[in-house]
Amino acid sequence: MRPRVSVIVPTYNRDVLLRRAIKSVLNQTFDEFEILVIDGAKNDSTKELVRSYGDGRLRYIPQKGRGIANARNLGVKKARGELIAFLDDDDAWKAPKLEAQIELFQNLGRKYGLVYTAFNYYYLRNKKVLGSKRPIASGYVYPYLLKDNITGTSTIMVRRECFKRSGTFREDFITCEDWDMWLRMSRTCLFGTIGEPLVDYSIHSGQFSFGRYLDGRYRMIESHAEINHDPRILSYHLLQIGLLEMFGGKKKSGIQNILRAFSLNPLMKSNLHDIIISMADVRTKIYIMKFLGRL
Template sequence: MRPKVSIIIPTYNRSELLGRALDSVMSQGFDDFEVLVIDGARSQSTRELVRSYGDGRLRYVPQRGRGIANARNLGVLKARGKFIAFLDDDDRWRDDKLERQLEFFKELPENYGLVYTAFTYYHLEKGRILGIKRPKASGNVYRYLLRDNITGTSTIMVRRECFKRAGLFRESFPTCEDWDMWLRMSKRCLFGAVDQPLVDYSIHSGQFSFARYLTGRYRMIEEHGDIRDNPRILSYHLLQIGLLKVFGGDRRGVEDILRAFRLNPLMRGNLTDVLGSVLDVRTKIYILKFLGRL
Protein backbone atom coordinates (compact mmCIF):
# COMPACT_ATOMS: atom_id res chain seq x y z
CA MET A 1 0.00 0.00 0.00
CA ARG A 2 1.33 3.41 -0.97
CA PRO A 3 2.10 5.87 1.84
CA LYS A 4 0.28 9.19 2.00
CA VAL A 5 3.51 11.22 2.22
CA SER A 6 7.01 10.65 0.90
CA ILE A 7 9.73 12.51 2.82
CA ILE A 8 12.96 13.25 0.96
CA ILE A 9 16.12 13.91 2.99
CA PRO A 10 19.34 14.54 1.02
CA THR A 11 22.49 14.05 3.12
CA TYR A 12 26.26 14.07 2.76
CA ASN A 13 28.50 12.89 5.64
CA ARG A 14 26.48 14.49 8.43
CA SER A 15 25.30 11.51 10.44
CA GLU A 16 24.87 13.42 13.71
CA LEU A 17 22.70 16.11 12.15
CA LEU A 18 20.88 13.53 10.06
CA GLY A 19 19.96 11.64 13.21
CA ARG A 20 18.45 14.83 14.62
CA ALA A 21 16.41 15.32 11.43
CA LEU A 22 15.24 11.70 11.40
CA ASP A 23 14.23 11.87 15.06
CA SER A 24 12.00 14.84 14.24
CA VAL A 25 10.36 12.80 11.48
CA MET A 26 9.85 9.73 13.63
CA SER A 27 8.19 11.85 16.34
CA GLN A 28 5.48 13.11 13.99
CA GLY A 29 1.90 12.62 15.13
CA PHE A 30 1.02 11.55 11.57
CA ASP A 31 2.69 8.26 10.63
CA ASP A 32 1.52 7.23 7.13
CA PHE A 33 4.79 8.12 5.44
CA GLU A 34 7.95 6.79 3.89
CA VAL A 35 11.39 8.40 4.27
CA LEU A 36 13.93 8.38 1.46
CA VAL A 37 17.42 9.21 2.75
CA ILE A 38 19.44 10.13 -0.34
CA ASP A 39 23.10 9.67 0.58
CA GLY A 40 25.50 11.52 -1.72
CA ALA A 41 28.54 10.21 0.17
CA ARG A 42 27.37 6.57 0.06
CA SER A 43 28.81 6.22 3.56
CA GLN A 44 28.56 3.17 5.77
CA SER A 45 27.79 5.31 8.81
CA THR A 46 24.74 6.84 7.14
CA ARG A 47 23.52 3.44 5.95
CA GLU A 48 23.90 2.03 9.46
CA LEU A 49 22.13 5.02 11.00
CA VAL A 50 19.09 4.48 8.78
CA ARG A 51 19.06 0.76 9.58
CA SER A 52 19.39 1.43 13.31
CA TYR A 53 15.82 2.75 13.43
CA GLY A 54 14.56 -0.72 12.49
CA ASP A 55 11.62 0.85 10.66
CA GLY A 56 10.56 -0.34 7.22
CA ARG A 57 9.29 3.15 6.36
CA LEU A 58 12.90 4.36 6.09
CA ARG A 59 14.62 3.72 2.76
CA TYR A 60 18.33 4.25 2.22
CA VAL A 61 19.10 5.44 -1.33
CA PRO A 62 22.77 5.79 -2.38
CA GLN A 63 23.61 8.64 -4.76
CA ARG A 64 26.84 9.38 -6.60
CA GLY A 65 27.50 12.81 -5.10
CA ARG A 66 25.88 14.85 -7.86
CA GLY A 67 24.57 17.63 -5.65
CA ILE A 68 21.43 18.44 -3.76
CA ALA A 69 19.24 19.08 -6.81
CA ASN A 70 20.06 15.62 -8.18
CA ALA A 71 19.40 14.11 -4.73
CA ARG A 72 15.98 15.73 -4.52
CA ASN A 73 15.16 14.66 -8.07
CA LEU A 74 16.17 11.09 -7.29
CA GLY A 75 13.86 11.20 -4.29
CA VAL A 76 10.96 12.62 -6.31
CA LEU A 77 11.36 9.91 -8.94
CA LYS A 78 11.41 7.15 -6.32
CA ALA A 79 8.66 8.62 -4.14
CA ARG A 80 5.41 6.64 -3.88
CA GLY A 81 3.31 9.04 -1.82
CA LYS A 82 0.54 11.33 -3.00
CA PHE A 83 2.36 14.18 -1.28
CA ILE A 84 6.08 14.92 -1.10
CA ALA A 85 7.77 16.73 1.77
CA PHE A 86 11.40 17.83 1.88
CA LEU A 87 13.71 17.99 4.86
CA ASP A 88 17.37 19.03 4.72
CA ASP A 89 19.59 16.90 6.94
CA ASP A 90 20.53 19.83 9.21
CA ASP A 91 16.94 20.99 9.83
CA ARG A 92 14.19 19.52 12.00
CA TRP A 93 10.41 19.53 12.15
CA ARG A 94 7.96 20.23 14.95
CA ASP A 95 6.02 17.08 15.80
CA ASP A 96 2.74 18.28 14.24
CA LYS A 97 4.22 19.54 10.97
CA LEU A 98 2.89 16.86 8.61
CA GLU A 99 -0.49 16.68 10.33
CA ARG A 100 -1.04 20.44 10.13
CA GLN A 101 -0.16 20.59 6.45
CA LEU A 102 -2.36 17.65 5.48
CA GLU A 103 -5.30 19.11 7.39
CA PHE A 104 -4.77 22.40 5.58
CA PHE A 105 -4.70 20.65 2.19
CA LYS A 106 -8.16 19.21 2.99
CA GLU A 107 -9.49 22.75 3.39
CA LEU A 108 -8.02 24.01 0.12
CA PRO A 109 -9.34 23.60 -3.45
CA GLU A 110 -7.62 21.06 -5.71
CA ASN A 111 -5.74 23.77 -7.60
CA TYR A 112 -3.60 24.35 -4.50
CA GLY A 113 -0.56 22.17 -5.11
CA LEU A 114 1.84 23.28 -2.38
CA VAL A 115 1.67 24.24 1.29
CA TYR A 116 4.57 25.88 3.10
CA THR A 117 4.94 27.09 6.67
CA ALA A 118 6.62 29.69 8.82
CA PHE A 119 9.97 28.59 10.25
CA THR A 120 12.51 29.60 12.85
CA TYR A 121 16.19 30.32 12.29
CA TYR A 122 17.88 28.13 14.90
CA HIS A 123 21.57 28.64 15.72
CA LEU A 124 23.01 25.18 16.30
CA GLU A 125 26.16 26.21 18.18
CA LYS A 126 24.34 28.69 20.43
CA GLY A 127 21.24 26.53 20.81
CA ARG A 128 18.79 29.39 20.39
CA ILE A 129 16.29 30.86 17.96
CA LEU A 130 17.52 33.90 16.03
CA GLY A 131 14.19 34.88 14.48
CA ILE A 132 11.06 33.70 12.71
CA LYS A 133 10.41 33.80 8.97
CA ARG A 134 6.67 34.04 8.35
CA PRO A 135 4.85 33.40 5.06
CA LYS A 136 4.75 36.41 2.79
CA ALA A 137 1.97 35.33 0.45
CA SER A 138 -0.51 32.62 -0.47
CA GLY A 139 -2.65 31.77 -3.46
CA ASN A 140 -1.01 33.03 -6.64
CA VAL A 141 2.49 33.73 -5.35
CA TYR A 142 4.29 34.04 -8.70
CA ARG A 143 4.83 37.81 -8.50
CA TYR A 144 6.30 37.45 -5.00
CA LEU A 145 8.66 34.66 -6.05
CA LEU A 146 9.91 36.81 -8.93
CA ARG A 147 11.55 39.01 -6.31
CA ASP A 148 12.38 36.73 -3.38
CA ASN A 149 12.43 33.11 -2.33
CA ILE A 150 9.54 33.39 0.09
CA THR A 151 9.94 30.00 1.74
CA GLY A 152 12.41 27.33 2.85
CA THR A 153 12.51 23.88 1.26
CA SER A 154 12.23 22.04 4.60
CA THR A 155 8.81 23.66 5.14
CA ILE A 156 7.29 22.46 1.88
CA MET A 157 4.71 19.77 1.19
CA VAL A 158 3.66 19.43 -2.44
CA ARG A 159 1.33 17.20 -4.44
CA ARG A 160 3.53 14.77 -6.35
CA GLU A 161 1.61 15.43 -9.57
CA CYS A 162 2.86 19.05 -9.54
CA PHE A 163 6.32 17.85 -10.57
CA LYS A 164 4.82 16.30 -13.69
CA ARG A 165 3.62 19.77 -14.70
CA ALA A 166 6.56 21.88 -13.53
CA GLY A 167 9.45 19.47 -14.11
CA LEU A 168 12.24 18.61 -11.69
CA PHE A 169 14.90 20.66 -9.93
CA ARG A 170 17.42 22.02 -12.44
CA GLU A 171 20.74 20.42 -11.61
CA SER A 172 22.75 23.05 -13.48
CA PHE A 173 21.99 25.65 -10.78
CA PRO A 174 24.89 25.97 -8.30
CA THR A 175 22.48 27.40 -5.68
CA CYS A 176 18.93 28.81 -5.72
CA GLU A 177 17.74 25.62 -7.41
CA ASP A 178 14.90 25.46 -4.89
CA TRP A 179 13.84 29.05 -5.60
CA ASP A 180 13.88 28.29 -9.32
CA MET A 181 11.72 25.20 -8.71
CA TRP A 182 9.07 26.98 -6.66
CA LEU A 183 8.95 29.89 -9.11
CA ARG A 184 8.29 27.50 -11.99
CA MET A 185 5.75 25.57 -9.94
CA SER A 186 3.91 28.75 -8.91
CA LYS A 187 2.99 29.28 -12.58
CA ARG A 188 1.05 26.01 -12.49
CA CYS A 189 -0.53 25.79 -9.05
CA LEU A 190 -1.54 27.89 -6.05
CA PHE A 191 0.34 27.91 -2.75
CA GLY A 192 -1.12 27.66 0.73
CA ALA A 193 0.66 29.06 3.80
CA VAL A 194 0.61 28.04 7.46
CA ASP A 195 1.59 30.97 9.66
CA GLN A 196 2.89 28.88 12.57
CA PRO A 197 6.63 28.01 12.59
CA LEU A 198 6.73 24.23 12.17
CA VAL A 199 10.38 23.91 11.11
CA ASP A 200 13.71 24.81 12.70
CA TYR A 201 16.05 25.95 9.93
CA SER A 202 19.57 25.48 11.23
CA ILE A 203 22.27 28.13 11.10
CA HIS A 204 25.81 26.85 11.56
CA SER A 205 29.38 27.49 10.43
CA GLY A 206 30.42 26.45 6.94
CA GLN A 207 26.83 26.28 5.80
CA PHE A 208 27.08 27.97 2.42
CA SER A 209 29.40 29.94 0.21
CA PHE A 210 28.62 33.61 -0.50
CA ALA A 211 30.18 33.30 -3.96
CA ARG A 212 28.11 30.23 -4.82
CA TYR A 213 24.95 31.93 -3.59
CA LEU A 214 25.59 34.95 -5.83
CA THR A 215 26.30 32.68 -8.80
CA GLY A 216 22.93 31.05 -8.26
CA ARG A 217 21.28 34.43 -7.85
CA TYR A 218 22.66 35.67 -11.17
CA ARG A 219 21.52 32.41 -12.75
CA MET A 220 17.97 33.14 -11.59
CA ILE A 221 18.14 36.43 -13.50
CA GLU A 222 19.51 34.76 -16.62
CA GLU A 223 16.97 31.92 -16.71
CA HIS A 224 13.76 33.83 -15.99
CA GLY A 225 12.69 36.34 -18.59
CA ASP A 226 10.11 37.86 -16.25
CA ILE A 227 13.06 38.91 -14.07
CA ARG A 228 15.64 39.64 -16.76
CA ASP A 229 13.40 41.63 -19.08
CA ASN A 230 11.47 43.65 -16.50
CA PRO A 231 13.49 46.78 -15.52
CA ARG A 232 11.75 47.17 -12.14
CA ILE A 233 12.18 43.57 -11.08
CA LEU A 234 15.73 43.33 -12.43
CA SER A 235 16.69 46.55 -10.65
CA TYR A 236 15.28 45.10 -7.42
CA HIS A 237 17.51 42.03 -7.75
CA LEU A 238 20.59 44.06 -8.61
CA LEU A 239 20.01 46.50 -5.76
CA GLN A 240 19.59 43.64 -3.29
CA ILE A 241 22.64 41.80 -4.65
CA GLY A 242 24.70 45.00 -4.58
CA LEU A 243 23.76 45.75 -0.98
CA LEU A 244 24.60 42.20 0.09
CA LYS A 245 27.97 42.47 -1.64
CA VAL A 246 28.75 45.79 0.01
CA PHE A 247 27.72 44.49 3.44
CA GLY A 248 29.95 41.49 2.76
CA GLY A 249 32.94 43.73 1.99
CA ASP A 250 32.85 43.38 -1.80
CA ARG A 251 33.12 46.87 -3.31
CA ARG A 252 32.03 45.55 -6.69
CA GLY A 253 28.53 45.64 -5.27
CA VAL A 254 28.50 49.35 -6.08
CA GLU A 255 28.41 48.42 -9.78
CA ASP A 256 25.23 46.38 -9.25
CA ILE A 257 23.66 49.22 -7.27
CA LEU A 258 24.48 51.79 -9.97
CA ARG A 259 23.09 49.52 -12.67
CA ALA A 260 19.92 49.08 -10.59
CA PHE A 261 19.41 52.85 -10.46
CA ARG A 262 20.09 53.21 -14.19
CA LEU A 263 17.31 50.69 -14.87
CA ASN A 264 14.88 52.33 -12.44
CA PRO A 265 16.17 55.79 -11.43
CA LEU A 266 13.36 56.55 -8.99
CA MET A 267 13.18 52.97 -7.74
CA ARG A 268 9.46 52.92 -8.43
CA GLY A 269 7.88 49.90 -6.83
CA ASN A 270 11.17 48.84 -5.28
CA LEU A 271 12.24 50.98 -2.35
CA THR A 272 9.64 49.67 0.08
CA ASP A 273 10.30 46.08 -0.97
CA VAL A 274 14.08 46.46 -0.78
CA LEU A 275 13.93 48.13 2.63
CA GLY A 276 11.61 45.38 3.82
CA SER A 277 14.00 42.79 2.43
CA VAL A 278 17.02 44.40 4.11
CA LEU A 279 15.15 44.43 7.44
CA ASP A 280 13.93 40.84 6.96
CA VAL A 281 15.38 38.32 9.41
CA ARG A 282 16.76 36.19 6.54
CA THR A 283 18.78 39.09 5.11
CA LYS A 284 20.08 40.04 8.55
CA ILE A 285 21.30 36.48 9.09
CA TYR A 286 22.89 36.34 5.63
CA ILE A 287 24.74 39.59 6.31
CA LEU A 288 25.96 38.37 9.71
CA LYS A 289 27.16 35.13 8.12
CA PHE A 290 28.94 36.98 5.32
CA LEU A 291 30.64 39.15 7.96
CA GLY A 292 31.68 36.07 9.93
CA ARG A 293 29.51 37.03 12.90
CA LEU A 294 27.53 33.75 12.85
Protein backbone atom coordinates in the same frame (compact mmCIF):
# COMPACT_ATOMS: atom_id res chain seq x y z
CA MET B 1 -0.04 -0.02 1.52
CA ARG B 2 1.34 3.15 -0.03
CA PRO B 3 2.36 5.93 2.34
CA ARG B 4 0.41 9.17 2.19
CA VAL B 5 3.54 11.32 2.35
CA SER B 6 7.08 10.74 1.07
CA VAL B 7 9.71 12.67 3.03
CA ILE B 8 12.89 13.30 1.01
CA VAL B 9 16.05 13.88 3.06
CA PRO B 10 19.26 14.51 1.07
CA THR B 11 22.43 14.03 3.13
CA TYR B 12 26.20 14.09 2.74
CA ASN B 13 28.48 12.98 5.60
CA ARG B 14 26.45 14.60 8.37
CA ASP B 15 25.25 11.68 10.46
CA VAL B 16 24.82 13.63 13.71
CA LEU B 17 22.58 16.20 12.06
CA LEU B 18 20.84 13.52 10.01
CA ARG B 19 19.89 11.65 13.18
CA ARG B 20 18.26 14.84 14.49
CA ALA B 21 16.35 15.32 11.23
CA ILE B 22 15.09 11.72 11.15
CA LYS B 23 14.02 11.92 14.79
CA SER B 24 11.93 14.99 14.03
CA VAL B 25 10.06 13.04 11.33
CA LEU B 26 9.54 9.95 13.48
CA ASN B 27 8.11 12.22 16.19
CA GLN B 28 5.37 13.55 13.90
CA THR B 29 1.76 13.32 15.06
CA PHE B 30 0.95 11.95 11.59
CA ASP B 31 2.64 8.65 10.77
CA GLU B 32 1.53 7.55 7.29
CA PHE B 33 4.85 8.44 5.71
CA GLU B 34 8.03 7.02 4.28
CA ILE B 35 11.46 8.62 4.71
CA LEU B 36 13.83 8.49 1.74
CA VAL B 37 17.40 9.20 2.85
CA ILE B 38 19.34 10.12 -0.30
CA ASP B 39 23.03 9.66 0.55
CA GLY B 40 25.33 11.59 -1.78
CA ALA B 41 28.44 10.24 -0.05
CA LYS B 42 27.33 6.57 -0.21
CA ASN B 43 28.72 6.30 3.32
CA ASP B 44 28.54 2.96 5.16
CA SER B 45 27.96 4.74 8.47
CA THR B 46 24.95 6.57 7.02
CA LYS B 47 23.55 3.33 5.65
CA GLU B 48 23.94 1.66 9.05
CA LEU B 49 22.38 4.68 10.77
CA VAL B 50 19.25 4.34 8.63
CA ARG B 51 19.08 0.58 9.18
CA SER B 52 19.60 0.94 12.93
CA TYR B 53 16.09 2.32 13.37
CA GLY B 54 14.57 -0.99 12.33
CA ASP B 55 11.66 0.96 10.86
CA GLY B 56 10.31 -0.12 7.49
CA ARG B 57 9.27 3.44 6.71
CA LEU B 58 12.93 4.42 6.28
CA ARG B 59 14.54 3.78 2.89
CA TYR B 60 18.25 4.25 2.22
CA ILE B 61 19.03 5.35 -1.36
CA PRO B 62 22.67 5.83 -2.43
CA GLN B 63 23.42 8.67 -4.83
CA LYS B 64 26.45 9.40 -7.02
CA GLY B 65 27.30 12.69 -5.32
CA ARG B 66 25.82 14.85 -8.08
CA GLY B 67 24.47 17.60 -5.84
CA ILE B 68 21.37 18.39 -3.85
CA ALA B 69 19.14 19.07 -6.87
CA ASN B 70 19.92 15.63 -8.26
CA ALA B 71 19.31 14.10 -4.81
CA ARG B 72 15.88 15.72 -4.57
CA ASN B 73 15.02 14.63 -8.11
CA LEU B 74 16.05 11.08 -7.29
CA GLY B 75 13.83 11.24 -4.21
CA VAL B 76 10.85 12.48 -6.24
CA LYS B 77 11.41 9.66 -8.74
CA LYS B 78 11.55 7.00 -5.99
CA ALA B 79 8.73 8.45 -3.87
CA ARG B 80 5.53 6.44 -3.49
CA GLY B 81 3.39 9.02 -1.69
CA GLU B 82 0.83 11.31 -3.31
CA LEU B 83 2.31 14.15 -1.26
CA ILE B 84 6.01 14.97 -1.07
CA ALA B 85 7.75 16.82 1.75
CA PHE B 86 11.38 17.92 1.79
CA LEU B 87 13.69 18.04 4.79
CA ASP B 88 17.35 19.04 4.58
CA ASP B 89 19.55 16.93 6.82
CA ASP B 90 20.53 19.88 9.02
CA ASP B 91 16.94 21.03 9.67
CA ALA B 92 14.24 19.67 11.98
CA TRP B 93 10.44 19.68 12.11
CA LYS B 94 8.02 20.40 14.92
CA ALA B 95 5.78 17.44 15.74
CA PRO B 96 2.52 18.75 14.17
CA LYS B 97 3.99 19.80 10.81
CA LEU B 98 2.81 17.01 8.54
CA GLU B 99 -0.60 16.76 10.18
CA ALA B 100 -1.19 20.51 9.87
CA GLN B 101 -0.24 20.54 6.19
CA ILE B 102 -2.40 17.54 5.31
CA GLU B 103 -5.36 19.08 7.11
CA LEU B 104 -4.91 22.31 5.14
CA PHE B 105 -4.68 20.40 1.85
CA GLN B 106 -7.97 18.73 2.69
CA ASN B 107 -9.59 22.12 3.19
CA LEU B 108 -8.19 23.67 0.01
CA GLY B 109 -9.24 22.97 -3.57
CA ARG B 110 -7.23 20.93 -6.07
CA LYS B 111 -5.82 24.15 -7.55
CA TYR B 112 -3.63 24.33 -4.45
CA GLY B 113 -0.57 22.20 -5.15
CA LEU B 114 1.82 23.32 -2.42
CA VAL B 115 1.64 24.24 1.28
CA TYR B 116 4.50 25.95 3.11
CA THR B 117 4.89 27.02 6.72
CA ALA B 118 6.64 29.67 8.75
CA PHE B 119 10.04 28.65 10.10
CA ASN B 120 12.59 29.57 12.76
CA TYR B 121 16.21 30.48 12.13
CA TYR B 122 17.87 28.13 14.62
CA TYR B 123 21.51 28.72 15.56
CA LEU B 124 23.02 25.29 16.12
CA ARG B 125 25.99 26.48 18.15
CA ASN B 126 23.96 27.78 21.09
CA LYS B 127 20.59 26.19 20.20
CA LYS B 128 18.80 29.52 20.10
CA VAL B 129 16.17 30.89 17.74
CA LEU B 130 17.53 34.01 16.01
CA GLY B 131 14.16 34.96 14.54
CA SER B 132 11.32 33.63 12.43
CA LYS B 133 10.22 33.99 8.82
CA ARG B 134 6.47 33.96 8.27
CA PRO B 135 4.58 33.56 4.98
CA ILE B 136 4.07 36.83 3.13
CA ALA B 137 1.83 35.48 0.37
CA SER B 138 -0.62 32.70 -0.42
CA GLY B 139 -2.69 31.70 -3.42
CA TYR B 140 -1.09 33.10 -6.57
CA VAL B 141 2.44 33.78 -5.28
CA TYR B 142 4.24 34.05 -8.62
CA PRO B 143 4.77 37.86 -8.45
CA TYR B 144 6.38 37.49 -5.01
CA LEU B 145 8.70 34.68 -6.07
CA LEU B 146 9.94 36.77 -8.99
CA LYS B 147 11.65 38.95 -6.40
CA ASP B 148 12.48 36.71 -3.44
CA ASN B 149 12.48 33.12 -2.29
CA ILE B 150 9.60 33.55 0.13
CA THR B 151 9.91 30.15 1.81
CA GLY B 152 12.35 27.40 2.75
CA THR B 153 12.50 23.94 1.20
CA SER B 154 12.19 22.14 4.55
CA THR B 155 8.79 23.80 5.09
CA ILE B 156 7.26 22.55 1.86
CA MET B 157 4.73 19.82 1.12
CA VAL B 158 3.69 19.48 -2.51
CA ARG B 159 1.38 17.29 -4.53
CA ARG B 160 3.47 14.85 -6.53
CA GLU B 161 1.51 15.64 -9.69
CA CYS B 162 2.83 19.21 -9.65
CA PHE B 163 6.26 18.04 -10.80
CA LYS B 164 4.69 16.63 -13.97
CA ARG B 165 3.53 20.12 -14.93
CA SER B 166 6.51 22.14 -13.67
CA GLY B 167 9.44 19.81 -14.21
CA THR B 168 12.03 18.88 -11.60
CA PHE B 169 14.89 20.69 -9.87
CA ARG B 170 17.47 22.10 -12.29
CA GLU B 171 20.70 20.26 -11.63
CA ASP B 172 22.89 22.90 -13.27
CA PHE B 173 22.08 25.40 -10.50
CA ILE B 174 24.78 25.65 -7.80
CA THR B 175 22.41 27.30 -5.32
CA CYS B 176 18.89 28.77 -5.54
CA GLU B 177 17.71 25.58 -7.27
CA ASP B 178 14.85 25.46 -4.78
CA TRP B 179 13.83 29.07 -5.49
CA ASP B 180 13.87 28.32 -9.21
CA MET B 181 11.70 25.25 -8.62
CA TRP B 182 9.03 27.04 -6.59
CA LEU B 183 8.96 29.95 -9.04
CA ARG B 184 8.25 27.57 -11.91
CA MET B 185 5.69 25.69 -9.85
CA SER B 186 3.89 28.90 -8.87
CA ARG B 187 2.93 29.36 -12.53
CA THR B 188 0.84 26.18 -12.46
CA CYS B 189 -0.63 25.94 -8.96
CA LEU B 190 -1.69 27.96 -5.95
CA PHE B 191 0.22 27.92 -2.64
CA GLY B 192 -1.32 27.50 0.81
CA THR B 193 0.34 28.78 3.99
CA ILE B 194 0.57 28.01 7.70
CA GLY B 195 1.63 30.93 9.87
CA GLU B 196 3.01 28.86 12.74
CA PRO B 197 6.79 28.15 12.64
CA LEU B 198 6.87 24.37 12.25
CA VAL B 199 10.48 24.05 11.06
CA ASP B 200 13.85 24.87 12.64
CA TYR B 201 16.06 26.02 9.78
CA SER B 202 19.59 25.59 11.06
CA ILE B 203 22.30 28.25 10.88
CA HIS B 204 25.84 26.86 11.09
CA SER B 205 29.31 27.13 9.59
CA GLY B 206 28.86 24.20 7.21
CA GLN B 207 26.37 25.97 4.96
CA PHE B 208 27.04 27.30 1.46
CA SER B 209 29.37 30.23 0.93
CA PHE B 210 28.51 33.82 0.09
CA GLY B 211 30.04 33.44 -3.37
CA ARG B 212 27.98 30.36 -4.19
CA TYR B 213 24.80 32.12 -3.09
CA LEU B 214 25.52 35.07 -5.40
CA ASP B 215 26.21 32.64 -8.25
CA GLY B 216 22.73 31.28 -7.69
CA ARG B 217 21.18 34.75 -7.67
CA TYR B 218 22.86 35.62 -10.97
CA ARG B 219 21.66 32.32 -12.43
CA MET B 220 18.09 33.15 -11.43
CA ILE B 221 18.35 36.40 -13.39
CA GLU B 222 19.84 34.68 -16.43
CA SER B 223 17.33 31.82 -16.44
CA HIS B 224 14.09 33.75 -16.10
CA ALA B 225 13.17 36.22 -18.82
CA GLU B 226 10.46 37.61 -16.54
CA ILE B 227 13.25 38.87 -14.27
CA ASN B 228 15.88 39.77 -16.84
CA HIS B 229 13.57 41.71 -19.18
CA ASP B 230 11.57 43.64 -16.60
CA PRO B 231 13.53 46.76 -15.53
CA ARG B 232 11.73 47.07 -12.19
CA ILE B 233 12.21 43.46 -11.17
CA LEU B 234 15.79 43.32 -12.46
CA SER B 235 16.63 46.55 -10.60
CA TYR B 236 15.29 44.98 -7.40
CA HIS B 237 17.61 41.99 -7.77
CA LEU B 238 20.63 44.09 -8.67
CA LEU B 239 20.08 46.50 -5.77
CA GLN B 240 19.74 43.63 -3.30
CA ILE B 241 22.79 41.84 -4.72
CA GLY B 242 24.78 45.07 -4.70
CA LEU B 243 23.99 45.79 -1.06
CA LEU B 244 24.91 42.23 -0.06
CA GLU B 245 28.17 42.49 -2.01
CA MET B 246 29.00 45.74 -0.21
CA PHE B 247 28.52 44.02 3.16
CA GLY B 248 30.54 41.04 1.88
CA GLY B 249 33.54 43.18 0.95
CA LYS B 250 33.03 43.15 -2.83
CA LYS B 251 32.71 46.95 -3.00
CA LYS B 252 33.49 47.49 -6.68
CA SER B 253 30.99 44.92 -7.89
CA GLY B 254 28.47 46.08 -5.29
CA ILE B 255 28.65 49.71 -6.42
CA GLN B 256 28.34 48.68 -10.08
CA ASN B 257 25.20 46.67 -9.38
CA ILE B 258 23.65 49.43 -7.27
CA LEU B 259 24.30 52.03 -9.99
CA ARG B 260 22.87 49.73 -12.66
CA ALA B 261 19.80 49.12 -10.48
CA PHE B 262 19.09 52.85 -10.25
CA SER B 263 19.75 53.37 -13.96
CA LEU B 264 17.04 50.79 -14.71
CA ASN B 265 14.57 52.21 -12.19
CA PRO B 266 15.71 55.66 -10.95
CA LEU B 267 12.84 56.17 -8.51
CA MET B 268 12.74 52.50 -7.47
CA LYS B 269 9.04 52.43 -8.29
CA SER B 270 7.31 49.35 -6.84
CA ASN B 271 10.63 48.31 -5.26
CA LEU B 272 11.53 50.69 -2.45
CA HIS B 273 9.07 49.28 0.06
CA ASP B 274 10.08 45.70 -0.80
CA ILE B 275 13.78 46.52 -0.52
CA ILE B 276 13.32 48.10 2.91
CA ILE B 277 11.32 45.09 4.11
CA SER B 278 13.87 42.70 2.62
CA MET B 279 16.89 44.43 4.16
CA ALA B 280 15.15 44.53 7.55
CA ASP B 281 14.30 40.83 7.34
CA VAL B 282 16.03 38.54 9.83
CA ARG B 283 17.40 36.50 6.92
CA THR B 284 19.36 39.49 5.62
CA LYS B 285 20.65 40.24 9.10
CA ILE B 286 21.87 36.64 9.39
CA TYR B 287 23.59 36.84 5.98
CA ILE B 288 25.37 40.02 7.04
CA MET B 289 26.43 38.48 10.36
CA LYS B 290 27.80 35.46 8.50
CA PHE B 291 29.69 37.71 6.07
CA LEU B 292 31.20 39.56 9.05
CA GLY B 293 32.22 36.29 10.70
CA ARG B 294 29.90 36.68 13.67
CA LEU B 295 27.98 33.48 12.99
